[in-house]
Amino acid sequence: xxxxxxxxIERVVKRFGDxxxxxxxxxxxxxxxxxxxxxxxxxxxxxxxxxxxxFDMPTEGRIVIDGADMAGVPPYARPVNMMFQSxxxxxxxxxxRNVAYGLEREGLPRSEIxxxxxxxxxxxxxxxxxxxxPHQLSGGQRQRVALARAIVKRPKVLLLDExxxxxxxxxxxxxxxxxxxxxxxxxxxxxxxxxxQDEAMTMATRIAVMDHGRIVQVGTPAEIYEQPNSxxxxxxxxxxxxxxxxxxxxxxxxxRIACPALGGEIHAVxxxxxxxxxxxxxxxxxxxxxxxxxxxxxxxRNVVYLGDxxxxxxxxxxxAEIQVTRMxxxxxxxxxxxxxxxxxxxWSADSVVxxxx
Amino acid sequence: xxxxxRIGPQGQLWGRRLVIALPYVWxxxxxxxxxxxxxxxxxSETTLDTVPxxxxxxxxxxxxxxxxxxxxxxxxxxxxxxxAIATAITLLIGYPMAYAIARAPAGWHGPxxxxxxxxxxxxxxxxxxAWIGILSENGLLNQVLRGTGLVENPGSLLGxxxxxYLGICYAYLPFMVLPLxxxxxxxxxxxxxxxxxxxxxxxxxxxxxxxxxxxxxxxGGCLLVFIPAxxxxxxPDLLGGTETLMIGKVLWDEFFLNSDWPVASAVxxxxxxxxxxxxxxxxxxxxxxxxxxQGAAG
Numbered sequence: 001x002x003x004x005x006x007x008x009i010e011r012v013v014k015r016f017g018d019x020x021x022x023x024x025x026x027x028x029x030x031x032x033x034x035x036x037x038x039x040x041x042x043x044x045x046x047x048x049x050x051x052x053x054x055f056d057m058p059t060e061g062r063i064v065i066d067g068a069d070m071a072g073v074p075p076y077a078r079p080v081n082m083m084f085q086s087x088x089x090x091x092x093x094x095x096x097r098n099v100a101y102g103l104e105r106e107g108l109p110r111s112e113i114x115x116x117x118x119x120x121x122x123x124x125x126x127x128x129x130x131x132x133x134p135h136q137l138s139g140g141q142r143q144r145v146a147l148a149r150a151i152v153k154r155p156k157v158l159l160l161d162e163x164x165x166x167x168x169x170x171x172x173x174x175x176x177x178x179x180x181x182x183x184x185x186x187x188x189x190x191x192x193x194x195x196x197q198d199e200a201m202t203m204a205t206r207i208a209v210m211d212h213g214r215i216v217q218v219g220t221p222a223e224i225y226e227q228p229n230s231x232x233x234x235x236x237x238x239x240x241x242x243x244x245x246x247x248x249x250x251x252x253x254x255x256r257i258a259c260p261a262l263g264g265e266i267h268a269v270x271x272x273x274x275x276x277x278x279x280x281x282x283x284x285x286x287x288x289x290x291x292x293x294x295x296x297x298x299x300x301r302n303v304v305y306l307g308d309x310x311x312x313x314x315x316x317x318x319x320a321e322i323q324v325t326r327m328x329x330x331x332x333x334x335x336x337x338x339x340x341x342x343x344x345x346x347w348s349a350d351s352v353v354x355x356x357x
Numbered sequence: 358x359x360x361x362x363r364i365g366p367q368g369q370l371w372g373r374r375l376v377i378a379l380p381y382v383w384x385x386x387x388x389x390x391x392x393x394x395x396x397x398x399x400x401s402e403t404t405l406d407t408v409p410x411x412x413x414x415x416x417x418x419x420x421x422x423x424x425x426x427x428x429x430x431x432x433x434x435x436x437x438x439x440x441a442i443a444t445a446i447t448l449l450i451g452y453p454m455a456y457a458i459a460r461a462p463a464g465w466h467g468p469x470x471x472x473x474x475x476x477x478x479x480x481x482x483x484x485x486x487a488w489i490g491i492l493s494e495n496g497l498l499n500q501v502l503r504g505t506g507l508v509e510n511p512g513s514l515l516g517x518x519x520x521x522y523l524g525i526c527y528a529y530l531p532f533m534v535l536p537l538x539x540x541x542x543x544x545x546x547x548x549x550x551x552x553x554x555x556x557x558x559x560x561x562x563x564x565x566x567x568x569x570x571x572x573x574x575x576x577g578g579c580l581l582v583f584i585p586a587x588x589x590x591x592x593p594d595l596l597g598g599t600e601t602l603m604i605g606k607v608l609w610d611e612f613f614l615n616s617d618w619p620v621a622s623a624v625x626x627x628x629x630x631x632x633x634x635x636x637x638x639x640x641x642x643x644x645x646x647x648x649x650x651q652g653a654a655g
Contacts, residue, residue, distance in 0.1 A: 054553075054554075055550055055553075075554050076556045076557055077556075081555065082551075084551055086545070088550065088551035090548060090566060101557075101565070102556050105555060105561065106556060149555070150554075
């Protein structure tokens with residue numbers, strides 16, 4: 001490791017009474033990362049973020065930000081700023097005064113405060129709304145005020161608690177890309193909490209998947225999706241067909257696995273050294289579906305048409321039920337395969353993910 | 358026999374009118390009518406021993422007297438001054454109490470508020486009488502002071518202006534605490550986290566966030582204490598000295614010692630004006646601010 005990480009989380013445990021919210025987390029986050037903590041409710045992701053902000057203190061372990069141990073450092077003395085899920089805008093202050101609040105606490109000269117507030121509001125395209133009160137703004141505008149208020153202090157880390165949860169879908173998708181663009185421009189590390197896997201995949205450079213207070217897997221979005229290390233991650237991120245099998249032989253990076261659900265022995269190209277009973281994951285888009293092609297025979301039980309793609313629920317002759325997605329690349333594709341049709345499914349040995357059961 | 362209760366559209370309309378009319382009837386009978394009577398008496402001719410029935414007239418003698426005799430302006434000013442000081446003291450005591458209750462663990466709010474309201478279960482008069490026992494020359498307070506040797510010869514607090522402040526604070530504290538609690542309790546605590554996150558120490562966050570957001574509670578509580586305190590009669594009469602001049606006492610004296618009902622009514626009318634004008638002005642200003650905010654939203 002050449003450069004020390006910006007944030008180092010070491011064996012952090014957080015208990016609220018009897019409840020174990022964070023159960024031992026080790027994590028390094030580098031400068032310039034857009035890091036996502038992804039998990040369901042109660043996974044401990046928000047508690048971890050609040051410990052970075054200083055609202056909660058770890059029961060055990062320590063948090064180091066930019067070389068400084070944060071033990072006992074209150075929120076107002078930390079080099080981080082947070083964008084709250086509820087935005088937490090001060091209702092009795094104008095937009096400009098909300099953004100200026102953090103700079104006023106630093107005791108900067110008036111003229112510098114005004115300049116930096118103007119810049120921050122320009123950055124989020126709210127220059128014209130500077131004198132409005134928060135309740136006079138739309139949801140999207142409020143979100144941008146919260147963002148401007150959090151970045152105007154030029155923190156080393158920006159913490160975002162479900163930053164887009166309160167926006168409607170269209171606005172959310174656009175804002176995701178705007179946030180990524182802003183993060184690149186500012187070069188500040190973003191640490192974001194989200195329960196929305198699409199959001200994490202779209203925005204993050206790295207994702208930590210959390211469950212029951214632990215980090216289950218850390219990796220780039222592609223690693224998390226293509227190389228899940230557990231059934232939980234495979235199931236949590238995207239659609240997954242999961243089967244059970246038993247490794248029978250291994251040669252030249254190819255595993256031979258007995259998998260009755262997929263019609264007997266299958267091959268998997270993988271670097272894992274799994275042996276004995278394993279779980280096998282094949283993503284739905286990795287299957288090739290056809291009426292005449294080769295592969296395992298089955299019957300289409302149901303078709304879910306989503307516009308850009310369709311999801312086929314196929315009952316294999318082996319008794320297993322799988323999901324297959326197929327792009328509707330040609331307008332005639334939709335409707336080519338229907339409910340009740342006899343089909344064959346095929347896959348390549350590269351697309352088979354093997355993990356210990 | 359069981360008749361189906363069927364209310365047609367006509368019946369429903371009358372039912373609605375009745376429900377709306379009830380509070381107005383109440384206001385008319387117990388506020389507007391007595392108010393009109395007092396107003397009428399205040400402008401009738403004042404002679405010695407003017408008690409009802411008075412002959413209605415259009416005379417300003419009673420009002421003229423209020424400005425001629427220095428006693429009345431002095432009493433008004435003194436009442437406003439004492440009420441203002443007492444309100445300020447009540448606010449200083451009530452705010453920390455309301456804050457502590459609003460920030461206490463959720464299960465404690467009910468019992469703590471109950472404790473604030475509990476004294477109401479005893480008659481107001483009895484509680485003020487009880488203070489006489491505590492504050493008098495040989496009362497509980499002086500016994501403790503003498504017994505501990507802290508003060509050798511304490512004078513009596515009873516009969517001083519301080520006794521009035523104490524009485525008003527004691528009696529009206531719940532009226533201060535409840536609106537303050539309501540304002541503080543509904544405050545979004547993530548605002549304080551945001552303030553801390555932006556670099557505000559706790560005391561600074563209180564001054565810049567909590568205090569401004571509790572202004573409606575402060576104003577509400579102050580009005581609820583100030584208004585009755587201005588016209589207060591029982592507390593100055595029982596705890597205050599004979600030389601403490603408050604308008605409530607003057608009013609009582611005019612009614613029952615001088616039996617001069619026109620002057621007494623004029624005193625009451627003027628007190629109403631003194632209290633109502635600033636309140637109306639204040640309400641207007643607040644309403645204007647609200648509409649200004651909403652107007653800019655469009």
